[in-house]
Amino acid sequence: MRIAVPNKGRLHEPTLSLLERAGLHVEETADRQLYADTVDPDVSILFARAADIPEYVRDGAADLGITGLDQAAESGGVPDSASEAGEDDLVDLLDLGYGSCKLVLAAPEDGDISVVSDLDGGTIATEFPAVTRDYLDRVGVDADVVTVTGATELTPHVDMADAIVDITSTGTTLKVNRLAVIDDVLDSSVRLFARPDVVDDPKVEQVVTAFESVLAADGRRYLMMNAPKARLDEVKDVIPGLGGPTVMDVEADEEGNGMVAVHAVVEEHDVFATISELKAVGASGILVTEIERLIE
Numbered sequence: 501m502r503i504a505v506p507n508k509g510r511l512h513e514p515t516l517s518l519l520e521r522a523g524l525h526v527e528e529t530a531d532r533q534l535y536a537d538t539v540d541p542d543v544s545i546l547f548a549r550a551a552d553i554p555e556y557v558r559d560g561a562a563d564l565g566i567t568g569l570d571q572a573a574e575s576g577g578v579p580d581s582a583s584e585a586g587e588d589d590l591v592d593l594l595d596l597g598y599g600s601c602k603l604v605l606a607a608p609e610d611g612d613i614s615v616v617s618d619l620d621g622g623t624i625a626t627e628f629p630a631v632t633r634d635y636l637d638r639v640g641v642d643a644d645v646v647t648v649t650g651a652t653e654l655t656p657h658v659d660m661a662d663a664i665v666d667i668t669s670t671g672t673t674l675k676v677n678r679l680a681v682i683d684d685v686l687d688s689s690v691r692l693f694a695r696p697d698v699v700d701d702p703k704v705e706q707v708v709t710a711f712e713s714v715l716a717a718d719g720r721r722y723l724m725m726n727a728p729k730a731r732l733d734e735v736k737d738v739i740p741g742l743g744g745p746t747v748m749d750v751e752a753d754e755e756g757n758g759m760v761a762v763h764a765v766v767e768e769h770d771v772f773a774t775i776s777e778l779k780a781v782g783a784s785g786i787l788v789t790e791i792e793r794l795i796e
């Protein structure tokens with residue numbers, strides 16, 4: 501099974517680090533420019549441009565692909581569910597949570613375009629012509645779409661276009677170019693895409709489970725502590741944990757009081773408050789550790 505992965509750009513490093521954390525270490529090879537093996541002999545990697553990955557998966561050059569939803573939408577769309585997928589469609593298997601951005605319609609701040617209908621008969625420049633035409637159909641506006649391959653933000657200032665459809669995340673690029681958002685076109689993040697014919701393959705399910713376990717571990721911590729057996733109920737009230745904490749008998753303390761070891765998964769943002777509450781109910785030797793993967 502082959503996974504297409506961005507070869508450069510902002511998605512390259514986070515994708516390799518996800519594969520690593522999921523246990524799919526990518527082997528260093530001389531020709532890593534194009535293909536690489538992983539520690540799993542059944543899984544190999546194809547490096548490609550983020551924009552080309554949807555096409556590589558459709559064509560069968562790869563079985564799975566990791567790229568932005570914006571790229572998949574531009575290359576022919578993604579149905580809402582696997583059951584609606586035709587054989588040329590991509591199935592959106594999993595939101596991997598990074599590369600979050602928006603495609604927006606934007607126009608010069610001080611211009612006369614303030615709603616999308618002002619663009620009737622106008623021109624929109626974009627790197628996403630298919631998504632833009634779909635959007636125009638949806639809102640019922642008739643505008644020309646010009647395709648550019650970069651520096652889209654400049655086009656309204658050199659009379660090439662009245663507005664643009666482009667990626668934004670912090671909004672800095674739009675601001676610097678004195679452009680204001682007129683409408684949201686598409687919310688995007690990086691997804692794991694598959695061809696419909698591989699969705700039920702056990703290997704694909706194994707990859708999905710591995711990625712899910714990394715996502716589930718994100719933002720959670722593993723707490724370990726000792727507590728007096730007599731106060732276990734109070735400790736449990738403080739840490740509801742994932743399906744309840746694990747409790748093990750340990751040796752009694754010097755005074756002969758029964759002790760237990762308590763282990764639990766907690767949300768990272770609860771750790772700070774939880775620790776003082778645990779101390780208050782008699783817990784000691786509290787350890788907080790990171791979780792690499794969590795299979796729920």
Ligand SMILES: Nc1ncnc2c1ncn2[C@@H]1O[C@H](COP(=O)(O)OP(=O)(O)OP(=O)(O)O)[C@@H](O)[C@H]1O
Nearest residue numbers: 509510511549550568570571599600601667669688
């Ligand atoms: N500013 C951003 N914030 C978050 N995600 C972004 C941002 N810009 C792009 N992305 C996401 O990353 C994907 C790829 O963009 P990136 O800039 O890494 O590649 P690229 O511009 O195609 O690189 P190159 O042209 O060097 O191959 C986009 O399709 C989008 O999903």
Ligand SMILES: O=P(O)(O)OC[C@H]1O[C@H](OP(=O)(O)OP(=O)(O)O)[C@H](O)[C@@H]1O
Nearest residue numbers: 650651666667668669670671672673674
């Ligand atoms: O809202 P912001 O945080 O400013 O991000 C938006 C910018 O990020 C992307 O460009 P990128 O940095 O990938 O450069 P590129 O045009 O060379 O791809 C995108 O094309 C926008 O220009």
Ligand SMILES: [Mg+2]
Nearest residue numbers: 509510650667
């Ligand atoms: Mg870019």
